[in-house]
Amino acid sequence: MIILEDRLSGLDEKKRMKIINSAMEEFSRNTYQKASTNRIVEKAGISKGSLFNYFKSKKKLYEYLEMFSIRVIADAVVEKLDWKEPDILTRIKDIVIIKLEVCRKYPYLLEFSKRIYENKSVDEMKAIFEEYVPNIYDKVYHENIDFSLFKEDKEIKETMNILIWTFEKMGEDYLKRIESGERIKIDELSDEVDRYIVVLRKGFYRRDSRTRE
């Protein structure tokens, strides 16, 4: 388990979040080279000197964010997910909700994560992921999942992708609406998710399976 040196840990929670969010915003809107430490400190409301006191250099700051962004979601999933839930649809919904809660705290997390992936091969990325959060990658969508709930048992891979993609697109849609100023209640979102779950269940589950909800 890798721990990066930084001097943020002792800071006030609010201040720490402001710095992380400001830096994430800057790095998600620009490439590493063009991201400006000046703008980061301006948005974070701290001085240049402080930033370079917390992190030795721009590079160290970026590496910290990289580690942070990989961990913050994975940690939340590991901690909050019901690993006993055998119904993949219910589990995916739980993951979506967990992810969105984290993203509400760190609005630029998803965009920043995309930037990380941009410059790294799939294998490289998996290796880094393994280092920070071992084994999570395969567990989430497989451990204890009851695939016999599916109507067909031939096109499992395709069906799984359709389910995952649907919820990913919903999440992206939701975040886009948030960013453009719309104020969405968590209940509305939950209702919408449930509506899609009903449709997907009808489409891909056996008729006699009604696990819950």
Place this chain on the structure above:
Amino acid sequence: MIILEDRLSGLDEKKRMKIINSAMEEFSRNTYQKASTNRIVEKAGISKGSLFNYFKSKKKLYEYLEMFSIRVIADAVVEKLDWKEPDILTRIKDIVIIKLEVCRKYPYLLEFSKRIYENKSVDEMKAIFEEYVPNIYDKVYHENIDFSLFKEDKEIKETMNILIWTFEKMGEDYLKRIESGERIKIDELSDEVDRYIVVLRKGFYRRDSRTRE
């Protein structure tokens, strides 16, 4: 119908594409402000003077790309799509193939389009779209479509989104693989698309509907 002034029309096809692709790449990797005309001319293999001969300014170049990227896909769809096809799944597949053909010519088209959307509200964007390609927005997924093919007639909106999202994600996946150097034959892609169509048809279509394929 708006036509922007530019001096590219008379140019050699290859050269024109090189300039457009180079500029699209730069503007999709950086914000307008930080995009560099120096790097654009370098990648395009032309001189600074030429670029500012073709376009009066950086701004005009950007506006040209904006217009171009909205039109190039819409024009291809309008021209090549079989507007009589009543099966939405078949039609969506056709659209995916048409889009990907265009994207193969202009690899940064999708990323650049996202950038355009970033700085504009949904309504603004629809207005611009209307201006360049009137009415296409609603026609594509509705004109002559036979919705009675669906098993359920209650959750049409949700079902449609699942279908569209699935193919969008497939397209994104495909482009990502292209960009990371993978060489994918058009037949392989077509087979993969067909596999998903089978799954979706089983899930959401009436049992007795077998329109084609």
Place this chain on the structure above:
DNA sequence: ATTAAAGTGACCACACTGGTCAAGTAGACA
């Protein structure tokens, strides 16, 4: 040989860069 059009790249004034560091501030203890 002449002419016009197309293409070039050194050059400009200036904005902004990551990082430093001497000076300033706040609070704890005496």
Place this chain on the structure above:
DNA sequence: TGTCTACTTGACCAGTGTGGTCACTTTAAT
């Protein structure tokens, strides 16, 4: 109160890159 410590500040630096210009060269048709 004065002193010490740890944190915070922002003016400053040398260097890089900016959008745009224009006097010049090359190309191609007459």
